[in-house]
Amino acid sequence: MELLLKNGYVVDAANDFEGVADVLIDKGVIVKCEPNIxxxxxxxxxxxxxxxxxxxxxxxxxxxxxxxxxxxxxxSGSEAAAAGGVTAxxxxxxxxxxxxxxxTVKYILDKAKKAKIKVYPIGCITKGQKGEELCDFIELxxxxxxxxxxxxxxxxxxxxxxxxxTRAHYAGLRVISHCEDPExxxxxxxxxxxISKELGVKGIHRTSEDTMTAREIILAQDMEIxxxxxxxxxxxxxxWVRFGARYGTMVTSETCPHYFTLTDxxxxxxxxxxxxxxxxxTEHDVLAISEGVCDGTIDCIVTDHAPHSPExxxxxxxxxxxxxxxxxxxxxxxxxxxxxxKISLKRIVRLMSVxxxxxxxxxxxxxxxxxxxxxxxxxxxxxxxxxxxxxxSKSRNSCFKGRKLKGxxxxxxxxxxxxxxxx
Numbered sequence: 001m002e003l004l005l006k007n008g009y010v011v012d013a014a015n016d017f018e019g020v021a022d023v024l025i026d027k028g029v030i031v032k033c034e035p036n037i038x039x040x041x042x043x044x045x046x047x048x049x050x051x052x053x054x055x056x057x058x059x060x061x062x063x064x065x066x067x068x069x070x071x072x073x074x075x076s077g078s079e080a081a082a083a084g085g086v087t088a089x090x091x092x093x094x095x096x097x098x099x100x101x102x103x104t105v106k107y108i109l110d111k112a113k114k115a116k117i118k119v120y121p122i123g124c125i126t127k128g129q130k131g132e133e134l135c136d137f138i139e140l141x142x143x144x145x146x147x148x149x150x151x152x153x154x155x156x157x158x159x160x161x162x163x164x165x166t167r168a169h170y171a172g173l174r175v176i177s178h179c180e181d182p183e184x185x186x187x188x189x190x191x192x193x194x195i196s197k198e199l200g201v202k203g204i205h206r207t208s209e210d211t212m213t214a215r216e217i218i219l220a221q222d223m224e225i226x227x228x229x230x231x232x233x234x235x236x237x238x239x240w241v242r243f244g245a246r247y248g249t250m251v252t253s254e255t256c257p258h259y260f261t262l263t264d265x266x267x268x269x270x271x272x273x274x275x276x277x278x279x280x281x282t283e284h285d286v287l288a289i290s291e292g293v294c295d296g297t298i299d300c301i302v303t304d305h306a307p308h309s310p311e312x313x314x315x316x317x318x319x320x321x322x323x324x325x326x327x328x329x330x331x332x333x334x335x336x337x338x339x340x341x342k343i344s345l346k347r348i349v350r351l352m353s354v355x356x357x358x359x360x361x362x363x364x365x366x367x368x369x370x371x372x373x374x375x376x377x378x379x380x381x382x383x384x385x386x387x388x389x390x391x392x393s394k395s396r397n398s399c400f401k402g403r404k405l406k407g408x409x410x411x412x413x414x415x416x417x418x419x420x421x422x423x
Contacts, residue, residue, distance in 0.1 A: 001026045001041040008047030013349040014366035025373040028415035033367035053349050054365045055087025055374035059356040060302035067096025072307040072394050078115035080326040080393035082420035085376030085409040088118040094152035100124040100135050102143035109144050116419040120146045125164045129153050137171035146360040149176035165225045176228045179212035191264040191279040204279050206234045213237040217244040217251050226250040231304050233259045233278035235288035242297045252359050254300040257332040258399050260290040272319035273397045294343045301351045303329045307395030323399045334407030373416040382408040
């Protein structure tokens with residue numbers, strides 16, 4: 001046998017197991033997970049005092065590759081992911097060129113062969129992300145895409161979105177909706193409210209997200225076709241998702257750590273590292289999103305990892321939207337939710353490992369026999385301060401910079417091989 005992890009506190013939500021156990025790995029897959037394994041192994045790692053979980057799956061990242069590799073590329077993005085305990089990512093298609101054909105999908109998959117983690121492409125809903133003509137979903141699926149989205153832009157036509165949801169469903173792909181009405185955004189750069197007025201900048205009204213979230217859920221309910229709502233940030237969108245789930249609508253959803261942690265008060269510093277889209281909202285919204293994460297309404301925690309160079313982020317009002325998050329997402333979630341007794345470790349594993357894979361239809365997320373040996377090992381109590389200068393990402397635009405967190409990834413394993421080790 002290749003590898004034996006001894007004495008770790010194993011959390012396997014998919015199999016409803018939590019407790020001290022060993023994990024035996026051979027040829028890149030789980031052989032067994034149980035207490036006191038005595039089988040011989042080529043390498044034994046003592047995980048005493050460490051928590052052992054299936055590797056995280058971040059189903060919403062931007063690796064900027066192809067086209068903007070000065071910000072990030074597939075290799076540097078995978079390094080950042082591994083450092084955060086993430087063993088699989090799904091890359092959004094708003095690259096240059098966009099991912100709307102088999103050739104670009106092949107480029108990503110070919111480059112990902114050299115990555116430390118598993119990289120899955122998401123294709124466009126419309127050609128060129130122009131909202132005018134649907135992509136060939138069967139072609140994208142056969143090329144290797146696991147979902148479709150025009151993330152970064154909405155599909156404004158309800159008729160076209162309905163067609164996309166139907167065609168994607170029968171091609172075996174989930175539609176991920178970027179819920180935003182640009183006519184309501186109208187050049188806004190932060191949340192519309194007290195802080196935008198105080199700073200004298202144009203705000204983004206919450207109805208830009210809420211109206212589109214409602215539309216997607218109504219379409220899904222009417223057609224009985226699944227929809228996935230990206231980066232939920234408002235209390236009203238949270239209400240719509242809860243309404244849809246309660247009445248049997250096939251809706252899944254995600255949010256990011258900054259939406260259940262930070263408010264638009266952070267913008268008082270006029271630091272563009274706190275500007276993302278959707279923007280940071282109010283305390284009321286933060287509480288609503290946190291409740292949705294904890295009570296099971298929200299299905300996934302993702303990062304929306306969106307790297308930008310320091311030069312691009314230097315001008316508060318002109319800087320592009322986006323923050324990096326792969327290296328802090330687990331630690332922020334542990335700090336804000338687990339250590340404050342709001343959520344269990346099993347729930348975190350479901351949100352960050354099991355559910356994203358289930359939605360995308362990709363393997364992993366458990367310690368079942370034969371499952372991929374993709375594993376994150378962390379010290380649940382280690383405290384550390386976020387220093388973006390130490391990130392593995394090419395970019396440093398973190399909204400958690402300088403923040404003290406509790407819980408640190410110590411080792412990441414992909415297909416039975418150690419791809420990251422702290423220190």
